[in-house]
Amino acid sequence: AQSVSQHNHHVILSEAASLELGCNYSYGGTVNLFWYVQYPGQHLQLLLKYFSGDPLVKGIKGFEAEFIKSKFSFNLRKPSVQWSDTAEYFCAVRPINDYKLSFGAGTTVTVRA
């Protein structure tokens, strides 16, 4: 069965620091890739997605992610975080011949003012 691994369980950083969250998946075929954010008490919101084309995708709120096919990775980055980026971040993968998303365990990001 395929799996999605997020390397960090909890990341704590200061405002203006750079953020990088790792995500690896185990599926060998063609996939759609997603990063979702969940602010405290709120629902899942799509940050960005990759279907095909340029492996560097830009999302909302200044986030970007890079798909490296050879490494089965889709890492999320933000050059300078804000306090409002405090949230839980989920990587999700869908093989294109499947209906369902598989989520990683999530990374809690705490940004200190």
Place this chain on the structure above:
Amino acid sequence: EPEVTQTPSHQVTQMGQEVILRCVPISNHLYFYWYRQILGQKVEFLVSFYNNEISEKSEIFDDQFSVERPDGSNFTLKIRSTKLEDSAMYFCASSEVSQSFNYGYTFGSGTRLTVV
């Protein structure tokens, strides 16, 4: 922007009772899903639904669970006899059908189910 609407936002029920969680997917979407997130754990797939039938379900989705699209707009998840371990946030999602196989999902705001 179109939304997936879920009601209620929070449901408290006694163990053994039946609950129905409701969702209104985006109107032109044809695939519907339920996911759940137990507190502190990852989001888990429960079931997908297309063309008025279940297309896939996970091991979690046992005989206690059922889904229905009763009236062409609502998509419901029923838990027949709730257990304490059913306490979780339940998310509904919908997606469009795409010939290119590339499509995203829109999630609802979730229903927090607490079984006491």
